[in-house]
Amino acid sequence: MKLSSLWIIVIAFIFPDADAQEFSQTIKGKIVDQSTQLPLFGASVLVMETDPALGAITDTEGYYSIANVPLGRYDIRFSYVGYEVVVMREVLVSSGKEVVLNVGLKESIQKLEQVEIKAQTNKNEAINSMATISAGQLNMEEANRFAGGFDDPARLVSAFAGVTSSVGSNGIVIRGNSPKGLLWRMEGVQISNPNHFADYISLGGGAVTALSSQTLGASDFFTGAFPAEFGNALSGVFDMNLRSGNQDKREHTFQASLIGIDLASEGPFKKGKSSTYLFNYRYSTLGLLSPILPEEMGKLSYQDLSFKIDFPARNGVFSVWGIGAYDFQGKEAVQDPAKWKDNEDREEFKARLNMGALGVNYKKVIGKSTYMRTTLAVTENSLVWKQKRFDSSLFMQPIRDVEDYRWKYSVSAMINHKFSARHTNRTGVILNRIMYDLDINYAEGYGNPLKTYISEEKGSELLQFYSQSKIHLNRNVVANVGLHSQYFTLNGNHTLEPRLGLSWNFNPRQALSLAYGMHSQLELLQFYFVEQNTPNGIIQPNKNLDFNKAHHFVVAYENQLKENLNLTIETYYQKLFDIPVVPGSHVSTININEIWDFNDSLVNQGTGENIGLDITLERYLNQGLYYMLTASFFDSKYTGGDGIKRNTKYNRGYVVNVLAGKEWKTGKKDQNLLNANIRLTHMGGRRIIPVDTYETLIREEIILDISRAYEQQLEDAPILSASFNLRINKRNHASVWSFHIINALGHKEFQEFEYNAEERKINKVEDLLIIPNIGYKIEF
Numbered sequence: 001m002k003l004s005s006l007w008i009i010v011i012a013f014i015f016p017d018a019d020a021q022e023f024s025q026t027i028k029g030k031i032v033d034q035s036t037q038l039p040l041f042g043a044s045v046l047v048m049e050t051d052p053a054l055g056a057i058t059d060t061e062g063y064y065s066i067a068n069v070p071l072g073r074y075d076i077r078f079s080y081v082g083y084e085v086v087v088m089r090e091v092l093v094s095s096g097k098e099v100v101l102n103v104g105l106k107e108s109i110q111k112l113e114q115v116e117i118k119a120q121t122n123k124n125e126a127i128n129s130m131a132t133i134s135a136g137q138l139n140m141e142e143a144n145r146f147a148g149g150f151d152d153p154a155r156l157v158s159a160f161a162g163v164t165s166s167v168g169s170n171g172i173v174i175r176g177n178s179p180k181g182l183l184w185r186m187e188g189v190q191i192s193n194p195n196h197f198a199d200y201i202s203l204g205g206g207a208v209t210a211l212s213s214q215t216l217g218a219s220d221f222f223t224g225a226f227p228a229e230f231g232n233a234l235s236g237v238f239d240m241n242l243r244s245g246n247q248d249k250r251e252h253t254f255q256a257s258l259i260g261i262d263l264a265s266e267g268p269f270k271k272g273k274s275s276t277y278l279f280n281y282r283y284s285t286l287g288l289l290s291p292i293l294p295e296e297m298g299k300l301s302y303q304d305l306s307f308k309i310d311f312p313a314r315n316g317v318f319s320v321w322g323i324g325a326y327d328f329q330g331k332e333a334v335q336d337p338a339k340w341k342d343n344e345d346r347e348e349f350k351a352r353l354n355m356g357a358l359g360v361n362y363k364k365v366i367g368k369s370t371y372m373r374t375t376l377a378v379t380e381n382s383l384v385w386k387q388k389r390f391d392s393s394l395f396m397q398p399i400r401d402v403e404d405y406r407w408k409y410s411v412s413a414m415i416n417h418k419f420s421a422r423h424t425n426r427t428g429v430i431l432n433r434i435m436y437d438l439d440i441n442y443a444e445g446y447g448n449p450l451k452t453y454i455s456e457e458k459g460s461e462l463l464q465f466y467s468q469s470k471i472h473l474n475r476n477v478v479a480n481v482g483l484h485s486q487y488f489t490l491n492g493n494h495t496l497e498p499r500l501g502l503s504w505n506f507n508p509r510q511a512l513s514l515a516y517g518m519h520s521q522l523e524l525l526q527f528y529f530v531e532q533n534t535p536n537g538i539i540q541p542n543k544n545l546d547f548n549k550a551h552h553f554v555v556a557y558e559n560q561l562k563e564n565l566n567l568t569i570e571t572y573y574q575k576l577f578d579i580p581v582v583p584g585s586h587v588s589t590i591n592i593n594e595i596w597d598f599n600d601s602l603v604n605q606g607t608g609e610n611i612g613l614d615i616t617l618e619r620y621l622n623q624g625l626y627y628m629l630t631a632s633f634f635d636s637k638y639t640g641g642d643g644i645k646r647n648t649k650y651n652r653g654y655v656v657n658v659l660a661g662k663e664w665k666t667g668k669k670d671q672n673l674l675n676a677n678i679r680l681t682h683m684g685g686r687r688i689i690p691v692d693t694y695e696t697l698i699r700e701e702i703i704l705d706i707s708r709a710y711e712q713q714l715e716d717a718p719i720l721s722a723s724f725n726l727r728i729n730k731r732n733h734a735s736v737w738s739f740h741i742i743n744a745l746g747h748k749e750f751q752e753f754e755y756n757a758e759e760r761k762i763n764k765v766e767d768l769l770i771i772p773n774i775g776y777k778i779e780f
Contacts, residue, residue: 031045138216168749193205196302212264214264224515233519255776266278274312330348333396342754358377422471424469429463462522488522522547588641589602697760717747750766
């Protein structure tokens, strides 16, 4: 093919509509008072930088609609007399779907004649009005666009200051804490870890999210000192909401990529009626990626479903929502002994995992100052895992037999009352009935019979209460004060957790904030029911374990350097206490990454400390360019049951992220968008327990030097990710071609040490995991 012919094909691909007409789309939504959820009649909406100006005024129900908006990106301005102005930035208007923007405005505490129009400039400000500090809002469009995002909210937040993660798992390490310290919350109730292969690959994480960017609405992410309504969390909170379907028009999305297919749909059940539906289904086999995945992974497949149905009622809305995931991993043993290279060739295993949540919400406005929300939900997760190994006689010997079933019934009730423009209170209760059927068996040493570690089938309750108030002390100082309490009926342990936040806007562009919170979290259920054989029979030594607890202290400074450039600096100190540890040992639940062979006694005598500095410099997308620099410098220490202070396994010391992207308009009428995005992450290496070389060579098996636990730090980890997206707009649909890659530099992640008996050599087992994805999506 001649070079000129090749260029003609490329140009035709990028500029497919030589004679395209100019397309447009509708922007619509609802505007309410943020504190009362009452609709605001007569509020103004303006699409900025349009000529002639495009805008609308809300009706008596707070709804607005702006038709014939040309395609592109816009800042949208929302205003109402006596309320603070909000500007939503970087809003993408495409031909595939209508744009729905629902906004809550804050009432100004100033007299109307003194109200100074001031736009909200931090696009990542948390949705939760009680948030003071260490909080940000997630934008699902960014999860699709950002390099390394991979349509996965957990991987997206790994670019936030204070967060570290890895290539092989999307577990979220916040400020040196274990990933299991994170609270996952959906529609106001705690749910199980919503990742595929959750807590199987690593505690608190998984391989890829079971959440869909097609159904997730705007959500909040907290990295410390979070508000009083959040409990049973030690490190942070992922507070997620499912968006509602389009009330006026049915819209659909189909996506196919190397990792699977997605199908989504939304709209009214009946045109002209208010009841709506929204769902997304995904299926993946990972078959096309198998040539580049490590052999020991075997066969992998997963699927997930998420949905939300809304039924408006008088002064309220009923919603039915759900999420579900099913995973499978299996590997056959090598049948020919002559081909055995290591023990993994002898082994076979099968693992099946389920995760699900189903809930009903009722949200009702009461009078002019109050609204309430009630949620009934059931959540579940399970793991069935069988692992065997050929012995020298070619008989399969069991190694592991796990059947772990857990489910929970939850009732959450919250009432929010606005006493005045200066004072709003939110009070609620959460009742959880936790059910479990646990049967965990493990062979201690090769060739030994299975031993029962846990066998329990009962139920317990976790009761939670909270109350919090947001108080404007004056026009520039805001206080958030609250209390959270928990009670665990299994052993009668309880907590009282005060929370306090103060924010001072000492000039229009700068703010200083500080926050304190005491936080507590139950340990994983498996720890409570560990069984041990004694001369007096079977005992459960850990049944009376108390909550893990932590004090969080945070000070933050924020400066809007320019209209689209924001600087945030946060420094923090966290004191962890009552952490379960093994007496006389280095072992602490802070560092435990898998629980399926754990059988030790624990006591709440461990401690921990995290101290650090987080910096974020972000230029919002403007004139086709954005960038974000985040840097975190931290030190994470713990004290085990032996009283020795050590590094935690998560003490990498630092992490720096550089993200940047450029977007170009293409096509004859500039109606298509092409963007290129890059992200470089550079962080300190993982902490591991070094090998005792002398003992290993004598005993010819890996012996770790426990006396030097987590002293050894691996090499620094550079992770390069990139993404390219081409959006082509047609009259009634839009299509997106994309290419994403994670770990383009081929950084290898350490797994374990392995002893080579033939060469009398200690080897590092490392995984090289480069994750590419080519996809096509159509919205219509």
